[in-house]
Amino acid sequence: MNEPTGSGSMMRILKWLDEHLEEYILVILSVFTVVVIFSQVVLRYIFSSSLPWSEEIARYAFIWMIYIGVSYGVKRQKHLSVDVITMLFERKGQIIINIISNILFLIFALVITYYGINIVGRITRESAALEIPMEYVYLALVVGMILTTVRLVQNIYSNFMDLKNGRNDEGLEGETS
Template identity: 45%
Template sequence: MEADMRVLKMVDQYLEEVIVVILLAGMTFLVGLQVIMRYVMQDSLSWSEELARYLFIWMVNIGISYGVKKKRHISIDAINLFLTEKKAAYLSVLADVLFLTFAVIIVRYGAEVVQRIGITGQTTPALEISMQLVYCALPVGFTLVCFRLLQSIFKKVKLIQQGNFGEIEKAAG
């Protein structure tokens, strides 16, 4: 049981980081390989550029979740200068709830697009894999965003209940 909790904690801590690093490494390798093929071998791979592009799409969508987890997204904090710690804490929770609402909408409509692509049977030009795999990046990435936002909201609400309003800014990081 304790080992299971350690594994879950590691997944919670490093999931996005590991995925993004793997995708970035794959993308870098493919682009480097393409450069070598073009300039050294005087030939090119028809599929490497396309695969690198799709890895980039996945990396960005997983990276959004990482940004939420580490509180690295752009926010307007000038308003907080004019608010008490308590009001700023409530505003922070409200901002997360609004972002969560947006993320849920993206997941819902992203999943619909994936279904429609599946019905059409559309495939990628060079790799000839289903475009569903590419379009899945959006709902998968934003499902992770929803998870990270829920974590943030629960942490912040707990701190508010304890009266630790000043700790809210550190809650999601």
């Protein structure tokens, strides 16, 4: 069965986004922050001048990195977890506990997304130095939690497939090398 050309390329794009979206955003924001801060240091100590907006833009980029980083941690299953209880169970019990914790985290992410959208909709001020709408800064929370929600749904689906297929050989969260 032949797929239309557009459909195949769309699937490749979606697969690439699924595998690399957070990584590229984090790298770009990290490089941007380093360049801005380095430029500020050079200007301040070598040329006795400074950029009035550098601290603000670096702070906002860092805020975006934090929320995108939450999604990346969930995607890689490297987010904070307490595994003392899961160590008491066999693999099937660990998967069930992992599903429950992911569902609870999913509920949290959805609630935060809901209230985040509400807050973003009510922000009317601009940043001091850059004079950009603060909605763009607060939007980091919403985007990060939406990406986290997607990653949590993927993890829950994967865990259900592991249960269904009876996979007992793979480790959870920090157990793989």
